[in-house]
């Protein structure tokens with residue numbers, strides 16, 4: 753089955769999602785082909801998980817410094833399963849947002865006649881006419 757699009761984003765990271773959303777808002781028919789999870793590097797292994805870890809380290813440092821300020825607080829260590837589990841749930845919630853985005857009423861493509869099409873996981877293999885494999 754062949755379909756036609758005005759714009760195809762290869763990769764559903766920050767760049768692909770932004771350009772596709774903008775084009776859909778302008779009434780274009782767009783597709784996103786993403787080999788892994790929608791959200792790309794920033795959501796899945798970059799900015800978002802890094803910031804959770806950075807914030808956790810910041811909290812631990814604040815507890816360690818607390819006595820100097822006269823605040824009674826003592827760390828009993830890091831509960832790694834809780835930290836990592838929370839981090840993964842946070843990332844998962846963003847994945848879930850993007851997974852159903854094309855079908856939701858707030859998606860610009862569903863308002864425009866043009867429409868969105870998202871496929872993840874799928875990988876662009878280099879052909880202009882048969883571009884994906886699942």
Ligand SMILES: Cc1cc2nc3c(=O)[nH]c(=O)nc-3n(C[C@H](O)[C@H](O)[C@H](O)COP(=O)(O)OP(=O)(O)OC[C@H]3O[C@@H](n4cnc5c(N)ncnc54)[C@H](O)[C@@H]3O)c2cc1C
Nearest residue numbers: 763765766767768785786787788792793794798799875876
């Ligand atoms: C550890 C780390 C921390 C970071 N922290 C920050 C931060 O705090 N703030 C900030 O602004 N930036 C941060 N960045 C940078 C940020 O992640 C990138 O700037 C951003 O992800 C780039 O977006 P992109 O869409 O160009 O690429 P990506 O997000 O990498 O998306 C590309 C997507 O293309 C997909 N893809 C590749 N080949 C194919 C194919 N053949 N077919 C289908 N799909 C394919 C990949 O699976 C990927 O999901 C961080 C990066 C890292 C690594």
